[in-house]
Amino acid sequence: MNDRSHFTVYSVIFFTSFIIISMEILLVRIFSIKEGQSYAPLIISLALLGNGISGVILGYIRNKIEKNLLEFFIAETFLFTLSIPLSFFLYLAVPLNTLEIIWDVKQIFLFLFHFIILVIPFTTGSLILATGFLFKLKSSNIYFFNMAGSASGAILPLILLHFLSPFWALTVIYFTFISIFFLCLLIWEKKRVFSFLLITVFLSLICYWLTEKLNLISYSPYKAISYALNLPEAKILLTKDTPYGKIELVTAKGLRKVNGLSLIFTGNIPQQKLLYIDGNHCGTFLSSKDKKELEYLKWQSCSFPFYFIENQPERKILLINPSGSESILRGIIFGISNITAIEENKYIASLIEREFSNNNSIKIINTEARKFFKTSIDKFDLIDVSLYDSYATSPILSLNENYLFTVESLYEMYNLLSSDGIISLTRWAIYPGIDAIKIFSSIIEMCERYGIPEYWKKILFIRSHNTVTLCLSKTNLPKENIISLTRKLGFDILYHYTLKKEMLNQYFEESEYLNFNTITNILSEKRIPYIKDFPFDIKPTTDNRPYYHNIFKIKTLKDILSRSLQFLPFNEWGSGILIILVTFTLLSGFILILLPSLFLVSKEKATGCIKLLKSFLYFFLIGNAYFFVEIPLIQKLILFLGRPIYSFSIVLFSMLLFSSIGSLISSKIKEKYQKILLSLLPLILLISLFTVNYLNKILLSASMLSKVLITLLLIAPQALLMGFP
Template sequence: MTDVGPWLQRLAIFCTSAVIILAELALMRELALRFWDHLAWLAITIGLLGFGISGTVLVLVHTFLRVSRQTLQCFSLIGLGLSLPACVLLADTIDVNLIQMVWQPAMMWSVGVLEMILGIPFLFGGMFIGLALEDHPDRVGGHYAASFLGSGIGGIIAMPLMYLVSPRLLILLGGCTAFMVALLFVRRGIQTAGWIISIPILGLLLFITPHSPRISDEKDIVQIKAMANSKTMFSRYSPQGKIELAEAPAFHTAPGLALNYTQPIPQQTLILIDGQITDSIYTITSVDDFAFMDYTTMALPYAISHIERALIDHDAGAGQVGLAMRSGVKEITTVIANGALADLLAGEIPITGTFIYATGHVSLAPGTIRRELRKSSSPYPLIVLPTVGTDPAGLAATQPESRITLETLRLSFSHLARGGLLSISTAIHLPPRESLRLLNLLVEVLRESGLEPAAHLAMIRNWATVTIVAAESPLAAGQLAAIRAFCLKRGFDLVWLPDLKKDETNMFHLLESDGYYYGAKSLVGEDRNRFVDDYLYDLSIPDDNKPFFNHFSRWPKADEQLRQLGRYGQTYIELGSILLVAALGQALVLALLFIVLPIIPVIGLPGGPLQQVTVLGFFSSLGFGFMLLEMGLLQRLTVYLAHPVWASATVISAFMLFGGVGSSLSTMMHKWYAKMHVWIICTVMSVSVTLLLVIDTITSLSEGYGLTARIVVAYFIIAPLAMTMGMIFPIGLKRLGTAQPRLIPWAWSANGFASVLAALFAQVIAMRWGFNVVVWSAIGWYGLAALCSLNLPECRTIEG
């Protein structure tokens, strides 16, 4: 028995769990700053990997060392405190170039080393919690509840802290907190000596560790800072990214500007999110300075019709808004998903010249376009959706994109006024992919509305961008003539018009084979389904169940796809998918190694083969089921909450808080039989099925709410499921602890590794079949857990 009482033990578990979740969320932001925010899922995998390894480490320590549990807990916390600053310091020394990974496969080893280094703190944290769960069976439920509740609180406090300090400082703060919590376990000489000796080590690590993260050389901010006379004018951290405003007199950008435009572009202030340029704020004296925007494909809707009122969904900058004002739009609503950026644009920012967001024509709407449309009571003559296709390397392949789904486009089209226009643009890629998927989406929306797509669509391109306009009414002869004149004056190529002739296409930006025209002709015609099935890329329609707009690879036909692309095939490989598969392979190897290792004879894991298989099956099934449900809801609510960090913090904290309530309730139940355990698991399965049936209705009805209200709704969605799920694991440990307590670390390891694999498989399943299949898979694993539960080793009764 430990000398630390149960309530001090639970206080330590609470604080440690809060530190672990805080570090995990901060690591998401750290990876987004250094690389890209598409790697948020990697932080979850790293944390779970550390937890999985910790169980096997405990088995080995108990077998070969004679050290008290209290001493091990003390040194686990010291290790957590020291390793948090040490791991980010070491990670900065690992060179990883994600863009070059296709040409340098050995870079995968660097990614693996980076994962292992960043997983060390979670190994120590997992050891501490695993040791606590070896306590008397009657205390396990309370300990597990403390872990859940601490994780939930950590997820909640992480969000406001991310506005105040950098992710790196949050990680360092977590290290100091864990180190101080270790004092609760300092009772004897060796513990005191270890803690005192570690003080100067921690001080040195805090001193030498940079407080700002290393930024990859591929990030735009690195190139900007290298330019002469460049300077950063403003910098602010937020959960949705680090916002920077930078000036670089040598840098000029205009999205897809016509090659025959000869006038100067206004001086611009660059807006960077996590080191990547997202847009620009232009220094102007009047809206006429936005004349250059009239020479982009994005000006197409203003050539088709005179617009009085427009809704623009754009994350940053003033290009689209300036174009609308110059085109005579009197009332402009611009939606900005990044709340911190919206606050910045609505307030004082350090630029000179006319600031168009301060004019009476423009109103800022923080949130999502779906929220704005749900709130709106009047239709719009023009709705402009965000420009996509800016991820040529495929890093965003695994990232849900809530703004470009069938439901979003359907809702947008339904809010068009009579004769209204829906416009969307994409960067150009060869062979065409984003543009054809967008066209396929719009064709589906028009057909659902009972309209003939060919008569309602216009599509043009230049050297850099493609713009597609869907009209609420058939395009009239005068509008078609205006489109032709617009393109001829600017040197743009026609891709689709209702009366387009082949000899009118591919006139300015010549392609050997105009895949844009042939693709558009097929998609609006009778051969649409056959074309989609046979096309090189996956052009299937993304929806809220499978919102992976940037995922184009056909996984079962990857070899065939690369052969068709020829010697340039490597250029088109989706790096996000490659990273996911590599992480899955790494996790499988480590899981097999660390789960099999304890059962070799020299270690002498207790119990017969049947008991071991049952324990492995039960706790692994719980790990798979729990994490598949959590990841499935996380992915689905990323669409609802519009950002992965908000979704991660909300889902993780909700599962932990309400799971903690469930764990607490389990301590009040003093007699448990296998059949009663099965009933709780069956309840989880029933609630999951119910959630599948109602979640779309709940989210669609509440999309018009503000972010805080939507987070509250997400909590209510998760609460009943998480409370029931939170009861199962501690009851299983309680049963195991009365019969085979030495199997608890191994069960902890199996659960951890199953959670790692589930987190990765959830992404694969969602990309292939959708979130609903992820949830059904979780239900299946809980069914297996129910079967294994019937044969768990246990005493006949457990008295409280």
């Protein structure tokens, strides 16, 4: 092979790796819009499964490929570039509802169809990469272009998503890089490659045109925005594609949504403009500023602590992630003139800022909440945490990290309170109500850990028909005001240190789990064994264990099975759907990879058998090594970098980029020195994990650019060594 041929192989490997990683990231975003759930673990499983299947295929036809290596390489490239638009179009054209997969047999077959067509591009792409190793080229160079392409593919989609929808980002990446693909291959064989290019472009254009024409990338009918758009005179006022999700502002005749409203409220509710991210309701904007029309804001459970500072304009309140104008207007109608709102989403922050541009007493700050807690020198009389953080871009929250409700974060909030300040947190009271219980458990742990005196006298827990509001004060909360207010507003007291049993359940029936007995047990001396024996996971969340929404335990499964399986997708156990899908993927891996591999090994002679087993074990261990290094780093760096998407992209980019450099330079380092360097790898990994915790304590307030550079420096040493083939 000459230098031009080397360039062609390396280029095809680079761009194949690029497209595979880009496709993974963009499919996660497309799934969020189309299915109502990102199913990120499923997408990663599909990519890994395709990788494994390609290895099995190569094992069976390797001899044939080696005889006609060039022809196979060109054919594989053609199949890969053609499989992407065809698979994508068929996935969109054939409807699937994963929420019905448990009881509708038809959905199982549709999922199987989707599964097969989506794994094909990952299989054909991985086959190109595997075939690249059959060329007589340095393996270190092939690893370099493979990992460098993957690293680039982890970053470009993030940039494009600031300007384009996931569909158009995928379209731009696809057509740009298939052009480069075929230009590289034209060096080898012009006539056949040019024919392949024409066929691919023609079929791809048809697929993408039909996708756009038939509006196949539409929201699931079960998403909140679908209901809103079915109302009379529905209109989308604003649309913005962002890496965090597609933001839309919708108005419609009769469009109203109010959480935790008292059932005895008899006034009118004005028409609202609702904000959606990926089709899920995440905030409310009100056109009216008339106090009479906004009276309903005083009758929600989250408004309860505002009564303690009503008509005291000198008081200062802090609103965490208000996601609209509703929380700010509540402060205004309660007579508070000094309002600070922290909004982490910069696009939503700009909308809120525009809404209150004429009011100088309202300060909108676009920053991470934890960063603000660390740097603020102000003291607040009320810190109100919005309910809207619980509207995620997917119904499965249990896999999402949340650093706002950890023990450490709650203590940082507590330190921002004035001498008689109050923290107010509103959560859902919908069955089983574990959301509220878990945050109560975290507050008790915080008070115990940091020595808050007589904290049980400073806690108030009230509920409406569908929300609960938990208050933690710096001082004891007065009994008389609380009783009169709950009677006036029609709310039940779940806990106050003076509460008597005859005062329970005045307006609502006691929940099976969210009740006075559960709360008093968590407050008692037997708290630890009680939490351990509780049917759900209600352990306090910490910065080292930030899975606030994860409530699943083996005991939970018994509770699910004792009810109807059809009940599964519509509450906090929605992660069961994901477990079923990933289990199916693992079973497919066993059938499509492990069994054929064992059959292939059994046909080999003893020496060949040992060689194959060593090869399987080698790549198995490499894959697991990257998995167990990347996942903890991604999880740990979410708090430091501020957003999961930043942590995921930067860690993946850094690991792949520096591993590719390590692979490239490894051929220039003598083997004995490589062994010495690799022996230091476990120590470097341990140091990096401890360093992340240290970074969160002292550098959380640093600029984003500084954080990215620090992250690159942190990951570089271990990734370089892991790149040694």
